[in-house]
Amino acid sequence: MLLPLHICFLWHQHQPEYRVGDTFVLPWVRMHAAKDYRDLPRLLQRYPVKHTINLVPSMLAQIEAYNDGMLDVVELLCNRLIKGLTQADQDKVCEWIGTLQLTMMEGLPRLQEITRMAREQGSGCLQWQDAIDAMVLWHVAWCGPITRELEGRIKGLIIKQRGYTPDDLTCILDCVRDAMRDVVPTMTSLNAEQFETSITPFHHPILPLVIDTNVARECMPESPLPEPAYIAPEHAARHVRRAIEYWKELSGKTTRGMWPAEGSLSMHTLEMLAGHGIRWTATDEANLRRSRGQAYARTDAFFPYNVSTKHGDISVLFRDHGLSDAIGFTYSSWKPGDAAEDFACRLEERRTWIMEDLGDDALEHAVIPVILDGENCWEFYEGNGAPFLDALMSRLSDTTRFQSMTCSEVSSTTTHRHLDRLAAGSWIDGNFSIWIGSPATNLAWSLLRDAKLALEGAGLGDQEIAQIMEVVEASDWFWWYDERHNAPHKGSFDVAFREHMRSIFERAAQQPPVDLTRPLTEVATMDSIRRIPVVFSTSAMHRANAIVRDLALETHEDWQRLRVRLERKPLGNEEVVLQVLGNDGFERSCLIAEDELLWRSPLHDEGFAWHNDNELALYLHTREKWNVRVIEDKPDGGKLASNIDLTSQ
Numbered sequence: 272m273l274l275p276l277h278i279c280f281l282w283h284q285h286q287p288e289y290r291v292g293d294t295f296v297l298p299w300v301r302m303h304a305a306k307d308y309r310d311l312p313r314l315l316q317r318y319p320v321k322h323t324i325n326l327v328p329s330m331l332a333q334i335e336a337y338n339d340g341m342l343d344v345v346e347l348l349c350n351r352l353i354k355g356l357t358q359a360d361q362d363k364v365c366e367w368i369g370t371l372q373l374t375m376m377e378g379l380p381r382l383q384e385i386t387r388m389a390r391e392q393g394s395g396c397l398q399w400q401d402a403i404d405a406m407v408l409w410h411v412a413w414c415g416p417i418t419r420e421l422e423g424r425i426k427g428l429i430i431k432q433r434g435y436t437p438d439d440l441t442c443i444l445d446c447v448r449d450a451m452r453d454v455v456p457t458m459t460s461l462n463a464e465q466f467e468t469s470i471t472p473f474h475h476p477i478l479p480l481v482i483d484t485n486v487a488r489e490c491m492p493e494s495p496l497p498e499p500a501y502i503a504p505e506h507a508a509r510h511v512r513r514a515i516e517y518w519k520e521l522s523g524k525t526t527r528g529m530w531p532a533e534g535s536l537s538m539h540t541l542e543m544l545a546g547h548g549i550r551w552t553a554t555d556e557a558n559l560r561r562s563r564g565q566a567y568a569r570t571d572a573f574f575p576y577n578v579s580t581k582h583g584d585i586s587v588l589f590r591d592h593g594l595s596d597a598i599g600f601t602y603s604s605w606k607p608g609d610a611a612e613d614f615a616c617r618l619e620e621r622r623t624w625i626m627e628d629l630g631d632d633a634l635e636h637a638v639i640p641v642i643l644d645g646e647n648c649w650e651f652y653e654g655n656g657a658p659f660l661d662a663l664m665s666r667l668s669d670t671t672r673f674q675s676m677t678c679s680e681v682s683s684t685t686t687h688r689h690l691d692r693l694a695a696g697s698w699i700d701g702n703f704s705i706w707i708g709s710p711a712t713n714l715a716w717s718l719l720r721d722a723k724l725a726l727e728g729a730g731l732g733d734q735e736i737a738q739i740m741e742v743v744e745a746s747d748w749f750w751w752y753d754e755r756h757n758a759p760h761k762g763s764f765d766v767a768f769r770e771h772m773r774s775i776f777e778r779a780a781q782q783p784p785v786d787l788t789r790p791l792t793e794v795a796t797m798d799s800i801r802r803i804p805v806v807f808s809t810s811a812m813h814r815a816n817a818i819v820r821d822l823a824l825e826t827h828e829d830w831q832r833l834r835v836r837l838e839r840k841p842l843g844n845e846e847v848v849l850q851v852l853g854n855d856g857f858e859r860s861c862l863i864a865e866d867e868l869l870w871r872s873p874l875h876d877e878g879f880a881w882h883n884d885n886e887l888a889l890y891l892h893t894r895e896k897w898n899v900r901v902i903e904d905k906p907d908g909g910k911l912a913s914n915i916d917l918t919s920q
Contacts, residue, residue: 282645287747295343310415318664467677472510494708534698551682557701586682611662725779
C-alpha cells in the first residue's frame with residue numbers, strides 16, 4: 272500500500288511597526304485584522320488539515336494598542352469626514368481608495384464608480400456623500416468573508432449600496448474594531464490538535480545582520496557592506512527572548528518554534544535560538560542548496576535536518592520554493608479548482624521524485640514544507656482566497672494521499688538528516704541583498720551603529736540601549752529602502768524611520784551624522800546614477816527569483832547607454848526579452864538566454880556590450896524618452912512583464 276505524502280503548512284502573519292508618537296501612520300494592522308488574522312484560521316479549521324500559524328509579537332502588540340484606544344490616520348480621516356469635507360480630505364479619500372486591488376472591490380459597484388470617477392476627474396470631483404460612501408465601502412472591501420459572516424451589520428451595509436450616513440461610517444469602524452479585538456482570542460484558543468502557533472523574534476529583525484552585518488559576506492562576497500559593521504548580538508537575543516516571554520504572557524503557552532524574519536538564518540542565529548529553548552526553525556531550500564553545494568539533490572529539501580550547536584541540536588525545515596510561491600504569486604489569477612488541482616499534481620510530482628530517487632520507504636520520513644505570507648497575497652484572489660483555500664483543503668483532506676503535520680510534529684520525528692553547517696541567507700535568493708548592500712540600506716545600518724555608539728557615550732546601560740534600538744532594527748525599514756520594492760505609501764516608512772533615528776540621537780544629546788530632514792535614499796545616492804527598479808507586482812511581497820533588477824539611462828553627447836542590471840544570468844530555459852521603443856517610433860529588442868544574447872535594431876550603429884558579469888549596456892542614439900518592456904519567461908511556462916518609462920535627464 273502506498274504511503275501518504277507528508278505536507279507541512281506554515282502561514283506567516285506580520286505587519287511592520289506603524290506607531291509614531293501617539294498615532295498609527297498606516298492602518299494595515301487594523302485592516303489585515305479584519306481581512307486575514309482571524310479569517311484564515313477560522314476558514315482552515317473547517318478541514319482536517321494541520322497548520323502552523325506564525326505570529327510576529329510587534330504586530331500583536333499593535334493590536335493591543337488599538338484595543339487600548341490608539342487611532343490610525345484613516346480613522347482620524349473618517350472622524351473628520353463626519354463633520355465635513357475639506358480639499359485635503361478629498362485628496363486623502365482618493366489616496367486610500369486608490370490602494371485597493373480590483374478583486375477587493377468585487378460586488379461593490381458604488382466603490383468602483385467612485386474609484387473610476389476619482390481616477391478620471393481627480394479628487395476635486397468628490398462631494399461629501401461620495402467621500403462618506405467611499406470610506407464606508409473601503410472598510411467593507413477590507414473585511415474578509417469570515418468577518419462579513421460574523422459581523423452581521425456588514426451585510427446590511429452591502430445591501431444598502433450607497434447613500435451612507437455618518438452612523439453607517441461609525442458602524443463599519445466598530446465592526447472592524449470588533450474583528451480586531453477577536454484576533455488574539457482566536458489565536459490563543461486554536462485547537463492544539465490541528466494548529467500550532469509559532470512566533471518570530473519580537474520586531475521582525477534580520478537576526479543574522481543584527482548579530483553582525485559582516486555575515487552577509489558569506490552569501491554576498493562582492494557586495495559593499497557598511498564599514499565598520501553593525502554588531503549587536505545582545506540586541507538580537509533580546510528580540511528572541513522578548514518574543515518568547517510575550518507569547519507566554521499572552522497565551523499561557525511556550526513556543527517550540529520560530530520562523531525567523533524573512534527566513535534569515537546563520538550558524539550564530541541557530542545557536543542563539545537553540546540557547547533560548549527553540550527546537551525548530553525554517554528557511555528556504557536555496558540555503559540548503561548553498562549549504563550542500565554540489566552534493567545537493569532534488570529531494571534533499573523534503574527532509575528535516577538537525578544542526579548541532581553548543582546548546583544542542585535544532586531542527587531546520589526547508590520551504591518548498593515552487594509550491595510556496597505558487598500560492599503567493601501564481602494561483603490568484605487561476606480558477607480556484609484548477610489551482611487546487613495543480614497544487615495537488617505538483618505534490619504528486621514530488622512524491623514520484625522521492626520514490627524514484629530514494630525508494631517507497633523514504634515517504635515515511637519525507638515532508639514537503641509550504642511556507643509563505645499568510646495575509647498579503649489574498650487581496651489578489653477572488654473572495655480573499657476563500658474559494659481557493661476551500662478547494663485546496665478539500666483535496667488535501669484525502670488522508671490516503673496526504674498526511675498533514677505541524678512544524679513541531681515534523682521536528683519531533685526520530686528520523687532527521689544531519690547538516691554540519693548551514694550557509695547564511697534568507698528566503699529570497701539565499702542572500703541578504705534586500706536588506707544590505709545598497710547605498711541606502713548600508714547607510715541605514717551605519718546610522719544604527721552610530722546611534723548605538725551615541726547611546727553608549729551617553730552612559731546608558733546595554734539593556735536600555737537594546738530596548739531603545741529594537742524598533743529601528745526591524746527588517747521592514749531596510750525592505751523599503753531596497754529599490755526593487757514600491758508601494759503607494761513607501762515614503763511613509765522613510766519618514767517614520769528618520770523620526771525614530773532623530774529621537775534616538777536627541778536622547779543621546781548628539782547631532783545625527785547625516786541630514787535626517789531629507790529622504791535617506793536621497794542622502795545615500797547623491798553621487799549615484801538614477802536607477803529605476805523593475806517591479807513585476809503591486810504587492811508588498813517580493814517575487815523571489817526575478818532576473819532583471821533595475822534600469823538606468825546615461826546620456827553622453829549624441830549617445831545614450833541603457834544599463835540593464837541583472838540579479839543573475841538566465842538559467843536553463845529561462846529567457847529575458849527587452850523591447851525598447853524610442854520616441855523615434857523604432858523598436859529595438861534584446862533577448863538574453865543562458866548561452867546567447869541576440870540584439871536587433873533598425874539602426875546599424877546601435878549595439879550592446881556586457882558592462883560587467885551581471886550588467887548589460889545597450890548603446891542607443893539619444894532620445895528624450897524611452898519605453899522599455901521587460902519580459903521574463905520561466906521554464907514552468909510562467910511569464911513576468913513590466914513596463915518602464917525612462918526620460919533623459
